[in-house]
Amino acid sequence: MDANRFQQEALRTVRINWAHENGPDIAILGAIGELGSLASVLKKKQRDNEAYSHFKEHFSEEIGDILWYVIIMASRMNMTFDRWPTSEGLELDIFQSTYSLLDHIYLLHKKRASLFETRSVNQEDLNLYIETLRNLQHLAGFVDQNLSEIADKCVNKTLSYWGRNHELPAVKFDEGFPIYEQLPRKFEIEFLPLQEPSTTIMRMNGVQLGDRLTDNSYEDDGYRFHDVFHIAGAGLLGWSPVFRRLLKAKRKSNPKVDEVEDGARAAIIEEAIINHVYDYARPDFLEGIQHVDLDLIKRVQRLVRGYEVSQCEPWEWQHCILEGYRVFRELKETGSGVLHVDADNRTLTLRPHSDK
Structure with missing residues (x-):
């Protein structure tokens, strides 16, 4: 992906109010934060050597995240790029190049005031x-990549996170299997409280599913309703080994x-993800939250790597x-x-139970 196309795609996903008194800080702190993540990846590689098998993947991903912030700040300052600059002539090693990038981002921070309003380009x-960008290109070379390749992956990741394709049906991972081995596409689950404190049961078509559910906790934190997360997985992802x-x-x-x-094993992974x-969701259980941390999504995706649900987008x-969590609340x-x-x-639609 060339620089101009990446710049256009990156601007599609910007959610920064530049006019706000702390608007530019989102971009600047974002770049600083991603640089910290890149430094952490490099540190782990130095410490663990060959045991860190995903070094190239993680390092290039952090370069892409820094690239996104650098490009949106440049765009805010009316800069456009037709092609990626080369790193020809740079002879720094990977550590020196990382420190050099730190210096560059510090200088970008010094230009903070320029991000409040667009203006003519200053040479x-x-x-x-x-x-x-040359610095980032140089760092990309250490993991056998270039900014064109990294930009392409960054755009795919970012758009897949910010996408809003909820009108698409959930994937049918069990399509082609006998109907009795398929997860239902439309169904209802009753949650019924019992007389015992903090105890509930689930029923489907009048038949109880599983055992009586409690919070398994000293406090009433509602965890007895956590099966709603398995149900959400079945209905919104098409995947739940536990509910199946x-x-x-x-x-x-x-x-x-x-x-x-x-x-x-798949069921244990699902339970681990839910826990x-x-x-992450406590104490307010995501009330008022419209987006979850992308790092959380990435950790979840790493847990399901190799399973059918790994096809699901962020x-x-x-x-x-x-x-x-909306239904859980x-x-x-x-x-x-x-x-x-x-x-x-x-x-997912929760309605009152007619039989109190």
């Missing part, structure tokens, strides 16, 4: 941005799929997490309800 400022097991819909007609995709996100995970407040799930429209 001194333009040279600083070009040198910063509850429905007795494991894909036993294909023993390998049954073992790998629907087996105990990880639950810890926006799908974000939508599933936010919608799951509603259940915590009401204590009961009927959850309608529509995988074809990616919707």
Whole structure:
């Protein structure tokens, strides 16, 4: 991807109010933060050597994140780039190049006042941005890449996170399997409180699913409703080994799929993801939050690497997490309800239970 195309694509995903008194700080601190992540990756490589098997992947991703912030700041200052500058003539090693990038970003920070309003291009400022891009190009060479390749991956990652394709149906990972081995596309789950304190059951078509559920905690934190996250996965991602097991819909007609995709290890990974996100979401359980941390999504995607659900895009995970927690908060407040799930429209709708 050439520099001009990347600049256009990057501007599509900018959510910065430059006129706000701290608007420019989002871009500047973003670049500083990503530089810190890049330095951490380099430190881990130095410390762990060959044991750090994902070094090139992580290092190039951090370069892409810094590149995004540098380009949107340059765009704010009316700079345009037709091509990526070369790193020809730079003879720094990877550590010296990283320290040099630190110097460049510090100088960009000194130009903070210029980001409040667009103005004609200043040659001194333009040279600083070009040198910063040359620095990034040089760093890319240490992981056998260039800015064109890194820019392409950065755009795909960013757009997949900011995408809003909720009208698309959830993936049918079990399409082609017998109907009794498929997750239902439209269904309802009842959450019914019992007389025992902080205890509930789930029913589907009048049949109880699983055991009675409690918070398993000294405090009433609503965790007895955490199965809503498994249900959200089934309805919004098309994936939940745990919920599939509850429905007795494991894909036993294909023993390998049954073992790998629907087996105990996949279920443990799903539970680990839910616990990880639950810890992230506390104490307000994402109330008022419209976006989750992209780093959280990346950690989740690493956990499911090699499984069918790894096909799901970051926006799908974000939508599933936010919608799951919206219903979770509603259940915590009401204590009961009927959850309608529509995988074809990616919707979760909680209604009051008519039988109190």
